[in-house]
Amino acid sequence: MRYREDWYMMNYTYGQGADGLYGYYNAIDSKKGGLAYPSGYFNNPSNLSDSEKDAWASSTGKSGFGPSEGESHLSLYARRLELNNAQLVYDNFLAGKTYDWNDATFRTGLNQDYNASIAGATDHVNYYLSFGYVDNEGAVQGNDYHAFRSNLKLSAKITDWFEVGANVNFQDRSDGDIQVSLGSNYWDNNMLRNSPYAPMYTEDGGYQQYPMTGTATNGGYNYYFDRQYYDLEKGYTVLNTIFNAKITLPLGISYQFNVAPRYQWFYDRYFMSAALPDASAASRGVNRSHAKNFDWNLNNTIVWDRTFDDIHHFTVTLVQEAEEHRSWSDNIYARNLDPTDALGFHYTSSGNKEQSSFSTYDSHYTAASYLGRLFYSYNDRYMFTGTFRRDGYSGFGTNNPWGNFGSIGVGWTLSNEEFMGSTRNWLDLAKLRLSWGTNGNREFGDVYKTLANLSLGSSMVYYNNGASTVVNSLYMDRLAAPNLEWEKTKAYNIGLDFAILDYRLTGSIDYYFKKTTDMIMSQRLPIFTGFSTITANLGEVQNQGFEISLSSTNIKQKDFIWNTSLGFSLNKNRINHIYYDYDEDGKEKDDTSNGWYIGKPIGEIWYYETNGIWQNTPSDIAEAALVGQKPGDVKVKNLYTEDDKVLEDGTRVPVYNDKDKTYQGTTSPPIYWNIRNDFTFWKDLTFSFSLYSYMGHKSLAGYWLNQDNGGSQITNACNVPEKKYWTPDNPTNEYARLNAVGPNTGLAGGVSKLYNRNFVRLDNITVGYTLPQKWTRKYQVDKVRVTASCNNVCTFSSWEYGDPETGGLATRSFNLGLNITL
Secondary structure, eight states: OHHHHHHHHHHHTOEEOTTSOEETTOOBOTTTOSBSSOTTTTSOGGGSOHHHHHHHHHOOTTTOOOOOTTOOHHHHHHHHTTGGGSHHHHHHHHHTOOOOHHHHHBOOOOOEEEEEEEEEEOSSEEEEEEEEEEEEEOSBTTOEEEEEEEEEEEEEEOSSSEEEEEEEEEEEEEOOOOOOOBOOSTTSOBGGGSOTTSOSBOTTSSBOSSTTTSSSTTOOOOHHHHGGGEEEEEEEEEEEEEEEEEEEOSTTEEEEEEEEEEEEEEEEEEEEOTTSTTOOGGGOEEEEEEEEEEEEEEEEEEEEEEEETTTEEEEEEEEEEEEEEEEEEEEEEEESOSSOOTTGGGOGGGSOTTTOEEEEEEEEEEEEEEEEEEEEEETTTEEEEEEEEEEEETTSOTTOOEEEEEEEEEEEEGGGSGGGGGGTTTEEEEEEEEEEEEEEEOOOSOTTTTSOEEEEEEEEEEEETTEEEEEEEEEEEEOOOTTOOOEEEEEEEEEEEEEETTTTEEEEEEEEEEEEEEEEEEEEOOGGGTOSEEEEEEEEEEEEEEEEEEEEEEEEOSSEEEEEEEEEEEEEEEEEESSOOBOTTSOBOOBTTTTBOTTSOTTEEEEOOEEEEOOSSHHHHHHHHHTTOOTTSEEEOOOOOTTOEEOTTSOEEOOOSGGGOEEEEESSOSEEEEEEEEEEETTTEEEEEEEEEEESOEEEEOGGGOOOOGGGTTTTTOOOOOOOOBBTTBOOSSSOBTTOOOOTTTOTTOOOEEEEOOEEEEEEEEEEEEOOHHHHGGGTOSEEEEEEEEEEEEEEESOOSSOTTTSSOOOOEEEEEEEEEO
């Protein structure tokens, strides 16, 4: 309630006092004159004496109101804070009844994962068979997932030169649920917005449909009431298979064949009962979808591998690959089921034919590749690799379905050179690598995007000799792109692999430079063409950076081992070209609508720079007033002054537009690092922990404006998250006042704040213990291992609005595992 008091005091009483400073209960009624609300008008009178309460109730100022006949002070307090706009909230507030909607929204989910496997081998056959079941509960109520899975692996050596194998995976899983809605927009359902005084249940023990008002208008949201009128079955059945054969031929030649067919069946059966009170039968009913995907990949590989004179090692690899994808999807949307929807999604034929609809979508694409690679090594010191591949994809334009890509790499193992002999007592490996190559990207969404598309338009009536005919029109809504081709990336890499101190410390260091051209983008078209965009190859982006990975055995003793692994990467990207569209000065134009700027990284922030909050001082009050602001509002830097408004006395009034924006960083983290430590005690007890971090990135958000009354949420008595905000008694430069505004010379709606999104996450802690075999083998058990772990243990960050990595919810999980080997 303190927040509501502050909001109403800020919104209705905040003004300039006789001393020239701003404070609560200073606002003047613009029509009647005089103080709009007297001091304490919106404050809780519970701590006042009886006589003070009576004075408080009768003191109304020019804009307020007093008690109705026989009204309690508590009721008057509630009405002044407009809790009576939500009748059930108002009633429960007076009765002192509360409900925890947070507990109704979230839970401690129990995740269960069971797996049993059998493995064995003979001289000629290896086999592995497993069965598993997963039953997971998410942190949000109603977020449930389950899956059955099985895996069969077989490998057989038929002769000394012929081997076959198979890997078959089956899975049947749910892939959808009806969970509590956590919509972020004010018009979305979100139970966390229900007031703590909103009731979950009706007086007779049933669920309250509209927990705020009791009516559909601003009624709030109760998942548990709505859930009674919904049903959902949704998921996948997947069959993945890999079959392989290998033939070993004379002269170091081998041939390997792999084929991987994959079936996937998708089902979605969703029922929305029209029995939901206040629902329209025309918009409710059944959605039924069924889809089938069939993919296959085929690979033929011939390898020649020979060594001559123990120093010349050749490997020639020839590969042919092919793949095909087909999918079929059928969708039924049955509405207004008549005479009853009691059978749920089992009876779609009863839907009103005019209000129901159906749709289908099928897709088909193919791809093929040919690859040749030559590897040569001289005396394990000098290495050369050359590769050429030709890839084809049916999704590209008819003129350019194929792309050619190649690479060259050389390596030098310095540690094998004779002149490095003096280092062999501590240097185990030192290998330099240098490579150059190109690769392609074919991912651009809809595989038919390069084809012109016809869509169904509106119906038209034609008259011929007095007779009318209704015809459904067709129109072209997409231009063909026959010249679309592969997106290409050229990359250079130089690296060093090393190992020292008897491989106690190993690692690699890499520097890379990549340039991507012919990027697959939507090119804007002039309006007169009748089309907004066409898919084209445009733009150029470069990436460069370095990566370091280290692994070390810090301590290795009989009863204690400590290993550490560490990784670090730094990446910088830059946009060199976008649309090759230049201004009159020959400078390529930025695409501000997508946030792309020439010479800047992808995700560059180009925005207004803020300078804290206007404070309650004479100088700040005077400056803020020039742009229609007050103490507690956001202060925006005026970086471009040429277009400022100049008053008669010479005072400059800032005017804000794009010229005041500046580059302030990127939303993509350029730095990533991780570290993991593993400890082994007495060979049976293990302990490990890992951390990772993203650094160097920022983001914009308007949370600090505290504009919480969107959709009249405050005046309709909704709940808001706990937050910090500026008040006359609690000035700060980190948060604005409640319902803050921006400069009225271009930014009246407010300005977002730039936040540092660096974070370090303690990602995992795991403890494991293997029971001594002298205990377990008494019961014919080979191994028993118990593990306990915690994921997402804690995060260190200055970001306070959700998880710094996802921006939303990040759950912490505790896991207990038991592995038994017979």
